[in-house]
Structure formats: structure tokens, C-alpha cells
Amino acid sequence: MYPYTxxxxxxxxxxxxxxxxxxxxxxxxxxMIVENEVDPGHGPVMHVHFKQDESLTVNKGxxxxxxDGHKEKFAGEGETVLFKRGEMHRFWNAGDVLLxxxxxxxxxxxxxxxxxxxxxxxxxxxxxxxxxxxTAFLVTRYKTEYDVAVIPGFVKKVIMPVTVFxxxxxxxxxxxxxxxxPV
Numbered sequence: 006m007y008p009y010t011x012x013x014x015x016x017x018x019x020x021x022x023x024x025x026x027x028x029x030x031x032x033x034x035x036x037m038i039v040e041n042e043v044d045p046g047h048g049p050v051m052h053v054h055f056k057q058d059e060s061l062t063v064n065k066g067x068x069x070x071x072x073d074g075h076k077e078k079f080a081g082e083g084e085t086v087l088f089k090r091g092e093m094h095r096f097w098n099a100g101d102v103l104l105x106x107x108x109x110x111x112x113x114x115x116x117x118x119x120x121x122x123x124x125x126x127x128x129x130x131x132x133x134x135x136x137x138x139x140t141a142f143l144v145t146r147y148k149t150e151y152d153v154a155v156i157p158g159f160v161k162k163v164i165m166p167v168t169v170f171x172x173x174x175x176x177x178x179x180x181x182x183x184x185x186x187p188v
Contacts (some may be wrong), residue, residue, distance in 0.1 A: 007118050007183040017124040019133055020047030020098075025117045029109075037113035043068075043104040048097030050133075051154035056188055057116065059088040061096065061108040068106065069099030073154070093154055114188045119147050122181070138177045141168035147187050 014024040026038040041061070051073060061068065062085040070086050071077045073093035080086050085108075088094045098104035110116050122143045126135030134140065144156065145165050152161075172178055 007185060009117055009121070013117060013121070015121050015124040017127045018131065019127060020044030021049065021124075023120060023124075028113050031111065034111060035113040036109050036111040037116055038107075038109050040105070040107045043096075043098040043106075045098045045101055045103075048104075049095060051093055051095040053093040053152050053154075054088070054090055054110065054116075054150065055152070056090055056150055057110050057112060057114060058090050059094075059108065059110045061086050061088075061106040064105040064107055066098060066102050066104035067100035068096055068104055070094065070096040093152075114150060115147060115185050118185055119143060119151060122184075137168060138172040138175075139181075141165040142172060142178055142181055145169050146184065149187050 009025070011028065012024050012026050014022065016022045020043060022042040024040045026040055029036050029038060048069075051071075061080075063080050063082050065082060068080045068084075068086070069077055070080065070088075071094065072088070078086075079099055086096070122139065123135060126139035126143065127133055129139065130136040141164075144151075144153070144161060146169075148161070156165075
């Protein structure tokens with residue numbers, strides 16, 4: 006049930022584990038402290054946080070990362086990468102051992118709820134695209150906060166809202182009854 010008790014760990018079947026450790030106040034703004042573990046060759050797709058900055062420090066392994074429109078780069082142990090709000094980006098485990106990072110996302114907003122829902126959707130469907138109804142709900146509801154590049158614009162603007170409408174008629178969203186309002 007939301008809000009989650011911290012620490013809160015989510016794991017998907019595609020090589021990603023994310024722990025929301027704590028929320029700290031910084032300059033009057035909630036900052037989510039996170040840790041992640043990513044299997045070699047895995048990581049989130051190109052995505053954006055419209056209203057949040059994200060910082061990751063490599064604790065073990067080698068992280069590949071890319072900001073949309075720029076060349077791939079790499080960070081080793083002890084190095085920190087900052088993704089500024091509004092920058093479409095991705096990162097992945099570019100090494101042969103488990104990638105372990107620590108970092109933060111500021112402000113915290115709905116990140117824990119959104120990503121918990123996305124991971125659950127992926128596991129429910131057994132594929133990275135997730136369950137069509139759950140994914141449509143999350144992507145549509147939180148479109149002012151997050152986006153992913155792999156979903157075509159037409160699908161996000163037309164197909165997903167229709168899917169959400171049908172999902173509501175079929176009562177597919179009872180498990181989202183505690184969904185926080187988008188920021």
C-alpha cells in the first residue's frame with residue numbers, strides 16, 4: 006500500500022534491483038536516496054524525469070550512460086554521473102560484474118510509486134514492455150513527470166488513453182486505487 010515504508014526494494018526479471026533507502030530534506034525539498042544493482046548488459050531504457058535531477062555514483066563495476074543526442078560514456082568506481090531534469094538519458098551495466106550504484110533523485114515526487122508499478126507490470130507480463138493495461142495507466146497518469154523514448158508518440162497520445170478508458174471499464178485498475186496524484 007502506498008506510501009511505501011522505506012527502505013523499499015523493487016526487483017524486475019530483467020536484471021534490475023532498486024532500493025529506495027530514505028527520504029532526506031535538502032533546502033526544503035524531499036530527496037529520495039537510492040541504491041541500485043544492475044546485471045551485466047542490463048539497465049533502464051532511454052527515459053526522462055521532467056521534474057527531477059538524478060545522481061548516481063558507481064560503487065562497484067562499470068556504468069555506461071548516454072544523454073540523448075550525445076555519445077555513450079562510461080563511469081568507473083567512485084565516479085558520479087548527474088542527469089539533469091528534462092534530459093532524456095539511459096544507463097546500463099557496461100561491465101562483467103554486478104553494477105552497484107548509490108545516489109539520489111530530487112525532488113522525490115512519485116518516483117517510488119511509478120517505478121514500483123513499472124517493475125510490477127514488467128514482471129506480470131514477463132516482458133520489458135510490461136502489461137499493456139498497467140503500462141498504459143502509469144505512462145498516461147504520470148506523463149507530466151516521466152517519459153520513455155521506446156514508446157512511439159502516437160501510442161502514448163492515442164492508443165494508451167483508449168487502453169486506459171477500456172481498462173477502467175473492465176476494472177483493471179483496482180490495484181492503483183492508492184495512486185498518488187501526478188506532480
